[in-house]
Amino acid sequence: MSIQIGDYQLKSKVLLAPMAGTSDKPFRAICRAQGAALTTSEMVVIQNHLLNTNKSKHRLDFTGEPTPISIQIAGSEVEELVHSAQKALTFGANIIDINMGCPAKKVCNKAAGSALMQDESLVKDILTAVVNAVDIPVTLKMRTGWNITNKNAPTIAKIAEDTGIQMLSVHGRTREDKYTGMAEYDTIKAVKSRVNIPVIANGDITSAEKAKQVLDYTSADGVMVGRATQGNPWIIHEIDYHLKTGKKSDNVSLNIKKQIILDHISQIHQFYGEKLGTQLSRKHIFWYATHLNKENGQSFWKKVNKITDHKLQYQLLEEFLNS
Numbered sequence: 119m120s121i122q123i124g125d126y127q128l129k130s131k132v133l134l135a136p137m138a139g140t141s142d143k144p145f146r147a148i149c150r151a152q153g154a155a156l157t158t159s160e161m162v163v164i165q166n167h168l169l170n171t172n173k174s175k176h177r178l179d180f181t182g183e184p185t186p187i188s189i190q191i192a193g194s195e196v197e198e199l200v201h202s203a204q205k206a207l208t209f210g211a212n213i214i215d216i217n218m219g220c221p222a223k224k225v226c227n228k229a230a231g232s233a234l235m236q237d238e239s240l241v242k243d244i245l246t247a248v249v250n251a252v253d254i255p256v257t258l259k260m261r262t263g264w265n266i267t268n269k270n271a272p273t274i275a276k277i278a279e280d281t282g283i284q285m286l287s288v289h290g291r292t293r294e295d296k297y298t299g300m301a302e303y304d305t306i307k308a309v310k311s312r313v314n315i316p317v318i319a320n321g322d323i324t325s326a327e328k329a330k331q332v333l334d335y336t337s338a339d340g341v342m343v344g345r346a347t348q349g350n351p352w353i354i355h356e357i358d359y360h361l362k363t364g365k366k367s368d369n370v371s372l373n374i375k376k377q378i379i380l381d382h383i384s385q386i387h388q389f390y391g392e393k394l395g396t397q398l399s400r401k402h403i404f405w406y407a408t409h410l411n412k413e414n415g416q417s418f419w420k421k422v423n424k425i426t427d428h429k430l431q432y433q434l435l436e437e438f439l440n441s
């Protein structure tokens with residue numbers, strides 16, 4: 119069954135995870151072209167006095183993106199989150215996603231992200247207020263709990279459903295885990311059995327086969343992929359193809375990968391401008407070079423890492439890909 123969020127029926131069961139510093143506008147476009155049904159933005163705290171900063175301008179640019187546009191908001195107080203949600207509407211949000219999944223202790227010096235999960239009554243207040251403040255669907259991203267003895271995601275899931283949240287994404291780690299160990303899926307399964315809204319499984323989904331196993335095990339409605347897309351966005355197509363056909367994944371050819379990589383870097387240069395675009399491209403180039411595992415990867419990386427001219431960066435990358 120396809121995932122329904124309000125009026126939006128998602129085209130696949132594969133979602134791109136919100137990742138600050140990665141799931142920006144150029145990367146969202148690349149992942150959507152690979153079949154991502156939803157590409158939630160990097161988290162934002164929308165504060166009026168910061169709206170003119172370069173960072174906010176880039177993070178809040180959704181022009182020309184296909185619907186549904188999901189903007190993720192973060193914060194620690196009811197009013198702050200309500201303000202961000204209402205402002206997000208003016209930037210084109212079709213869905214508001216609330217971040218209770220980040221392990222970072224603080225956003226703007228206060229407990230936020232998954233730290234909020236410790237206070238179930240505050241969670242209820244935040245969710246109720248945000249749902250009532252906007253007339254578009256609100257979704258929630260969370261972890262399994264705050265530590266191994268307090269895995270309260272199923273309780274929060276129920277609170278969320280009761281307050282009108284329309285989809286849940288659950289990362290199979292606790293807040294205390296940060297990114298250590300392996301994600302577990304029992305709690306995600308428990309969440310799914312507790313609510314009737316769509317539940318998306320997240321954490322350590324690194325192949326099409328693993329995505330299928332996690333869906334079968336948890337009965338979740340979809341998967342959300344984060345780090346495995348870095349340098350490897352075509353994994354979204356591979357997962358989508360496997361889930362839709364049941365066949366071993368249709369591996370993307372090297373020629374198509376090359377086109378995607380060059381298109382991505384060119385979009386970064388255009389979106390951020392030549393100087394910032396060249397800087398921000400570096401991590402993606404590193405991830406792509408690592409993923410392609412070419413013999414000359416190390417020497418290429420040493421050379422390209424120092425380049426400050428966007429045209430030269432693109433040219434060296436093209437030469438490397440064709441070598």
Ligand SMILES: Cc1cc2nc3c(=O)[nH]c(=O)nc-3n(C[C@H](O)[C@H](O)[C@H](O)COP(=O)(O)O)c2cc1C
Nearest residue numbers: 135136137138160161217219289321322343344345
């Ligand atoms: C660099 C980075 C940035 C992230 N930023 C966010 C964020 O802005 N909002 C959020 O809810 N989660 C954020 N996360 C968590 C991811 O959405 C995801 O839950 C986590 O990486 C586990 O999924 P994965 O194993 O597929 O990467 C971030 C993760 C990484 C690695």
